[in-house]
Amino acid sequence: MSRTKSILTEARQIETAVELIKLGARLQVLESETDLSYERLLRLYKEVAGKSPSKGQLPFSTDWFMTWQPNIHASLFLNIHEYLNKSCALEEIEIVIKAYKLYLEEMGTQGLEPQLSITRAWRLVKFVDNGMLTMTACSRCGGHYVSHPHEIARHYVCGLCNPPARAGKGRNAGAIRLGAEAELTAS
DSSP states (O other), X not given: OHHHHHHHHHHHHHHHHHHHHHTTOOHHHHXXXXXXXXXXXXXXXXXXXXXXXXXXXXXXXXXXXXXXXXXXXXXXXXXXXXXXXXXXXOOHHHHHHHHHHHHHHHHHHHTOOOOOOHXXXXXXXXXHHTTSOEEEEXXXXXXXXXXXXXXXXXXXXOTTTSOOTTTTOSTTGGGXXXXXXXXXXXX
């Protein structure tokens, strides 16, 4: 019986690893989320992705999530993640995968370029779990956005309600659109 259980566990871990590879996860994410050996993960990565995994360190700073467009994308992902976390009885990595797929689906339906990679999404969840980032409600729209835990919540205004002066003028201008409210006020 225990041998059957370990085979099922290993099969599930392989499925999880394959899913993460298909979504573009870095090898360090696979190592962290499975008990599979480095050599096995490397072979699996090459087989699934058709290339060697990227080298280098994972993003380790919370600063990227605080910039305007990444904050909006990270906040969308994290709201989806939090909803799934409260409503589904799944393993943490399964919630990350499902939330990320829903995030990608939403980007596709809006015709927007995703700003968040699966590796950054995974890292975001780790930052929140470790208290390095949190969600804060916007004092204007009431939406919940990624912020530093020491943010003064009563006066917090999100990047959609108060976009930076040059928002939408750069090379990634099409990566995010302001909501219907902003379009209505511009008319």
